[in-house]
Amino acid sequence: MKMIPLPREVEFLKGDMELSPDWKICVLTEHPDDLFSAKILTDEANLCFGFQWDIIKTRSDKNAI
Numbered sequence: 001m002k003m004i005p006l007p008r009e010v011e012f013l014k015g016d017m018e019l020s021p022d023w024k025i026c027v028l029t030e031h032p033d034d035l036f037s038a039k040i041l042t043d044e045a046n047l048c049f050g051f052q053w054d055i056i057k058t059r060s061d062k063n064a065i
Contacts, residue, residue: 021051026064028057041065 010047023045025038038055056064 012034019045019049019051020063021049023051023054023063023065024054024056026059028059 025041027034027038033054040053042053045053
């Protein structure tokens with residue numbers, strides 16, 4: 001499964017955060033792989049925590065992944 005596009009870079013920063021039902025998944029493209037991956041994340045959040053995360057197309061929300 002391709003969830004991190006090329007160049008496949010992930011930067012880990014110090015700190016922590018708490019997930020909540022208020023979080024959203026931000027997808028800035030219309031690419032089917034991106035939307036598919038976002039759907040997997042929302043399904044997993046629902047399965048594990050009962051959260052109903054929305055998929056949005058803007059970064060304006062502070063609780064967006």
